[in-house]
Amino acid sequence: MAADDEALPVFLKEIADDPRVTIRRSEPPLKDAKCVVYWMQRAQRGLDNPALDLAIRIGNELDLPVLAFFSAISNYPHANLRHYAFLNQGLKDIEDDLAVRNVEFIVRRPPNNSLEKLLAEAGAAMLIGDESPCREPERWRKVLAKRLDMPFWTVDADVVVPSALFPKHQYMLHIMRPKLLAEMPKYLVATPLVKAQRGWERPRGFESFNVTGDVTEGWKTLDRSVMPVDSFTGGTRAALRRLEYFVAHGLADYARQRNHPEIDGTSMLSPYLHFGHISPVTIALACEDAVREGMATGAARDAYFNELIGWRELSVNFVKYVPDYDSIECAPEWAQKTLLEHAGDRRDPEYTLEQLERAQTHDELWNAAQTQMLKTGWMHNYLRMYWAKKILEWAPNPALAWEWAVILNDKYELDGRDPNGYQGIAWALGGVHDRPWFDRQIFGTVRYMSGASTGKKFDSKRYIARVMATAPDLWQR
Ligand SMILES: Cc1cc2nc3c(=O)[nH]c(=O)nc-3n(C[C@H](O)[C@H](O)[C@H](O)COP(=O)(O)OP(=O)(O)OC[C@H]3O[C@@H](n4cnc5c(N)ncnc54)[C@H](O)[C@@H]3O)c2cc1C
Structure with missing residues (x-):
C-alpha cells in the first residue's frame, strides 16, 4: 500500500520510502492521542531493532511517548514449553534495554492480551510492528490491518538487506548474492541508540505482566512434553556473550571448522536469531570489527556472511514468496x-x-x-x-x-x-x-x-x- 501523500506529515512521507517499511494502513496519526505503540512480535529485543527505532523516531516527531507491547499468546503454532522457556528468559533483557531508551514494556497474557484493546486503553496515535514472512504471523498482520482505525506500518527488522528489495523468489543463492553484496554497504551500518524524549506514565491499574514470572503459568493446552534445555539461555545478554565468544574463538577458523560437528566451530546463534534476541546486523558488525582488528581474515568473515546473510536471507525470500514452503x-x-x-x-x-x-x-x-x-x-x-x-x-x-x-x-x-x-x-x-x-x-x-x-x-x-x-x-x- 502506498503512503497517502496528501495527508501525511512530511517526516512520515520520507520514512514511507524506506524499503524496510511496509505501510499496512496509510492514514495520518490519530489526533489527540497519548502515545505511539510498537507491537513487538518477531524482533524481541531493545537493541539494534529498526522497528523500535522507527516507533521512537515517530514518537519524538509527534512529541509522544512510546510503549512497546508484547502479547504472550498460548497457542502459537507448534510452540511448546521448550520454546516459551527460552522466550521467557529474554523478556527481562528487553525490559531493561527498553528502559534505557525511555520506552515502557507492556506484556500481557490471555485472556487480556488483545492488541486492539491495548491500543484503545493507551490512546495510540499509530501502530508500528515488525515482520516475519511465515504464514500465521503474516495473516494476523493482514487481519489486523483491516480491523484497525489507525495507521499501521511494519518494519523488516531481522534481515540485513530489506527483503522487499527482492520482488520475487530467488531460485539460487548465486543469483541473489551479487545483489545482496551490492546493497550491504548501505544496510550494514551501526544505528545510533536513540531515546524516546517523552516518558510514558503508566496509568493506575494499567495491566502488565511481571516479566520475571512464568509466562506460561496456567496455560492448560500448552504442550509441556518437550522440556526446556540448559544448553541455551534466552535473551539479548546471552546472545551477546555467545557472539563475543564466537568472534574471539570461532570466526577466524569458521570456514574449516563449520563442517566439523564434533567440535563447537559455529556461532550457535540460531536460537537467538530466531527469537529476535539479537540482530543479524549486530552480529555482522562484530565480525567486521574483528577483521579490522586483525582477529580474522576477510575470507573467514565472507564464509560466515555466506551463511548469516546469504543462506539466511535466501530463506526469508523463499518463505515470503513460496506459499507452500513447508510441504x-x-x-x-x-x-x-x-x-x-x-x-x-x-x-x-x-x-x-x-x-x-x-x-x-x-x-x-x-x-x-x-x-x-x-x-x-x-x-x-x-x-x-x-x-x-x-x-x-x-x-x-x-x-x-x-x-x-x-x-x-x-x-x-x-x-x-x-x-x-x-x-x-x-x-x-x-x-x-x-x-x-x-x-x-x-x-x-x-x-x-x-x-x-x-x-x-x-x-x-x-x-x-x-x-x-x-x-x-x-x-x-
Ligand atoms: C534440514 C535442515 C533444517 C534446518 N532447520 C533450521 C531451523 O529450524 N532453524 C534455523 O535457524 N536453521 C535451520 N537450518 C539451517 C542451519 O542448519 C542452522 O541455521 C545452523 O546450523 C545454526 O547453527 P549456527 O547458529 O551455529 O550457524 P552458523 O554456522 O554459525 O551460521 C550463522 C547463522 O547463519 C544462518 N545459517 C547458517 N546456515 C544456514 C543455512 N544452511 N540456511 C539458512 N541459514 C543458515 C543461521 O541463522 C545461523 O545462526 C536447517 C538446515 C537444514 C539442512
Whole structure:
C-alpha cells in the first residue's frame, strides 16, 4: 500500500520510502492521542531493532511517548514449553534495554492480551510492528490491518538487506548474492541508540505482566512434553556473550571448522536469531570489527556472511514468496517429478515417525543427531542435512517424509518454526535452491548423502560419543 501523500506529515512521507517499511494502513496519526505503540512480535529485543527505532523516531516527531507491547499468546503454532522457556528468559533483557531508551514494556497474557484493546486503553496515535514472512504471523498482520482505525506500518527488522528489495523468489543463492553484496554497504551500518524524549506514565491499574514470572503459568493446552534445555539461555545478554565468544574463538577458523560437528566451530546463534534476541546486523558488525582488528581474515568473515546473510536471507525470500514452503508442493517441477517417479521404490528399512522421534534407527550417527536435537534443542548444520535426507530415505513416501521432518524440526529445535528450517528441509528433501544430481533409488535426481561418506568427513565417533554422553537416559533404551 502506498503512503497517502496528501495527508501525511512530511517526516512520515520520507520514512514511507524506506524499503524496510511496509505501510499496512496509510492514514495520518490519530489526533489527540497519548502515545505511539510498537507491537513487538518477531524482533524481541531493545537493541539494534529498526522497528523500535522507527516507533521512537515517530514518537519524538509527534512529541509522544512510546510503549512497546508484547502479547504472550498460548497457542502459537507448534510452540511448546521448550520454546516459551527460552522466550521467557529474554523478556527481562528487553525490559531493561527498553528502559534505557525511555520506552515502557507492556506484556500481557490471555485472556487480556488483545492488541486492539491495548491500543484503545493507551490512546495510540499509530501502530508500528515488525515482520516475519511465515504464514500465521503474516495473516494476523493482514487481519489486523483491516480491523484497525489507525495507521499501521511494519518494519523488516531481522534481515540485513530489506527483503522487499527482492520482488520475487530467488531460485539460487548465486543469483541473489551479487545483489545482496551490492546493497550491504548501505544496510550494514551501526544505528545510533536513540531515546524516546517523552516518558510514558503508566496509568493506575494499567495491566502488565511481571516479566520475571512464568509466562506460561496456567496455560492448560500448552504442550509441556518437550522440556526446556540448559544448553541455551534466552535473551539479548546471552546472545551477546555467545557472539563475543564466537568472534574471539570461532570466526577466524569458521570456514574449516563449520563442517566439523564434533567440535563447537559455529556461532550457535540460531536460537537467538530466531527469537529476535539479537540482530543479524549486530552480529555482522562484530565480525567486521574483528577483521579490522586483525582477529580474522576477510575470507573467514565472507564464509560466515555466506551463511548469516546469504543462506539466511535466501530463506526469508523463499518463505515470503513460496506459499507452500513447508510441504512437497514447494519443490521445483524437476524434483517433484523425480520424487514421484521413485515414490514406489522399496524403503529398506522403513521407519515410523515414532521410531524416528525416539532415535531408534539402525544408524548410530543419525540417532546421535536426533538425540542432539532432542536433548539440547539444536543440531549441527552438517548433520541437519544428513538427518533430513535419511528421513526421505526411510519414510514411506516423500510427502510424508517432508511432513515428519517439519514436525520434528519445529518441535525440538529452539530455532525451529523459522524460514531457515523450511528452506533447509526443502533443500534437503526437494532440491530447492539446488540442482539435479545423478538418478538413484528413492531420491531420483535429488542430491543424496550416504552415511559411510558423511561419517568419514569428520570425526563421527567423537561426535557420537559427545552427544551420547549428554543423553545417557534417552528414552531408557
Ligand atoms: C534440514 C535442515 C533444517 C534446518 N532447520 C533450521 C531451523 O529450524 N532453524 C534455523 O535457524 N536453521 C535451520 N537450518 C539451517 C542451519 O542448519 C542452522 O541455521 C545452523 O546450523 C545454526 O547453527 P549456527 O547458529 O551455529 O550457524 P552458523 O554456522 O554459525 O551460521 C550463522 C547463522 O547463519 C544462518 N545459517 C547458517 N546456515 C544456514 C543455512 N544452511 N540456511 C539458512 N541459514 C543458515 C543461521 O541463522 C545461523 O545462526 C536447517 C538446515 C537444514 C539442512
